[in-house]
Amino acid sequence: MKAAPVQHPPVIKLHVLKDACAQCSARELCLPLGLSDDELQRLDEIVATRQKLKRGEHLYRYGDAFSAIYAIKVGFFKTDVITEDGRDHVTGFHMNGEILGMDGISGDAYTCNAIALEDSEVCVISFSDLEHLATLIPTLQRHFHRVMSREIVRDHGIMMLLGTLRAEERLVAFLLNLSQRYAARGYSPTEFHLRATRDEIGSYLGLKLETVSRGLSQLQDSGLIVVQQKYIQITAIDGLKKMLQHTQTC
Amino acid sequence: MKAAPVQHPPVIKLHVLKDACAQCSARELCLPLGLSDDELQRLDEIVATRQKLKRGEHLYRYGDAFSAIYAIKVGFFKTDVITEDGRDHVTGFHMNGEILGMDGISGDAYTCNAIALEDSEVCVISFSDLEHLATLIPTLQRHFHRVMSREIVRDHGIMMLLGTLRAEERLVAFLLNLSQRYAARGYSPTEFHLRATRDEIGSYLGLKLETVSRGLSQLQDSGLIVVQQKYIQITAIDGLKKMLQHTQTC
DNA sequence: CTCCGGGATTGATCTGAGTCAACGCCACCG
């Protein structure tokens, strides 16, 4: 046999195999949760492709035809909605193991934009395939419903935050939420980099960027956190939690 | 044959039969949407019971074990969440044809309270039965997913409202939303009774009750609506819509 | 290395909505 010139060595193929759900670090947070090895493999088969995005790129846009949901493998995303009169509002920040795109199911088109805030990679899950597989694997069906329900509960929490908390409390709730999600992923709950700008955080929390900046500075002055631009260190997590509990004995 | 004394004439039984989904006025807005007659009947079978609630009664409470979702047959509900420190926040108002309780799926317990704001009746749908039936009727599965997704989209809309609109704009958005939902049910889109108090509306919109009251008065002074306590008449629906569009040419 | 630009911080001032308070309306009950 003549040695045929091969430009892309099999290393790449190996890499593709490693992408499988079974090897994914986000497995325990993502759709595969609770599936048997066998079921896991069947789920893996419908994950048509994995997609890499550079920081700043759109995963999908408002109005795009809906056909898939996305599981974040690595990276960090924001979702936002834009009103007719141009104002936009960040509806969420999303990290690995979380599912994006469920807003598109109801109207066969996405209703918000999903934008990578750092270089990211997602698993593209054909929604009709997923629905079909869900009829065959009750565990998967159940878990998918839980994931959607969790999104509803999350949104209620944000509505509560936007409707009843004051500026600094919103910031505290935001930081604690990030902290907890980082912890669930095995990262430090007390030390992390914000991927979002002050403006994006403000939009998410219903505040102006200056208010976000001031709030962080105040928390720092109170000795609860250390802020250096996007770097955050929580030095008194209990202090933060207290701020959300008896926010005024009355 | 002797005439046996019958205390409850068959009229009552007939009434029970009339409760079936096929006869329900909310059919086109509710879970049955898109089902064939045959499928509809199978759905009907899993609707274990229908439940009547007096004004003010809880359909479920935060923390109650989750086992069913509820379709509103007639009536009007609010859902609210309560924080550890006692503050509560109304997360939604719900009318016939809408589904309550999906927040309970993720953690096997409801995460909010659902309270009837007028005498109401709901269909109790066992969730495990529904999931089972959904594996057999793809149309039903699909539709249920749409319903959950719609809830997510709705919540995003409220987050946008709470995060970016000013007080009067929030009120306008609220009124237009009600108007549209009444229209979809064949009621007048321009004339209706608010079932909620100013306080409940305020909680929903992230405003104080005084601000709600003032806002409604102002809209009345501008000639856009007529307010008499809970009675609302929209006299210039286009005017209201304009207020949400170019909210300031800048 | 310096320059450049986007983001972040901080200060001064303004304002929309919250707070406090008085009063009105209406339904329900004795």
Added chain:
DNA sequence: CGGTGGCGTTGACTCAGATCAATCCCGGAG
């Protein structure tokens, strides 16, 4: 029929957060 209590309206005042503006910081390009 009048009292009572819950809900709604309206006014006066306050304040949290928005707005406007100056400056700073840092990373990337040349």
